[in-house]
């Protein structure tokens with residue numbers, strides 16, 4: 001499955017970032033994934049559930065935001081949204097383009113629980 005290494009990278013980055021803040025459990029992970037990665041969100045959810053097992057990210061909610069691809073033509077400077085594997089500038093029909101968006105997997109945000117926070121959320125005696 002193509003999504004497994006991506007899920008593994010998400011889990012690794014999220015766990016590292018959360019652990020750096022002393023978090024004990026990750027609740028939500030928000031990722032942006034460029035369309036060029038051709039990720040199937042449902043498959044990524046399944047891969048994420050499998051790779052996060054046994055880590056502090058286990059059971060976390062994965063929010064996937066898909067980013068449209070954008071390219072800039074190096075010849076005429078036209079900015080357009082290319083189809084996957086069709087990188088022809090629609091204005092000058094040159095294939096000399098630079099992908100400026102939609103090519104990355106970016107960890108946008110993590111919501112995690114730290115021991116202090118979970119302690120303060122416990123009901124206090126009246």
Ligand SMILES: [Zn+2]
Pocket residue numbers: 073074075076077078089090091092093094
């Ligand atoms: Zn062009």
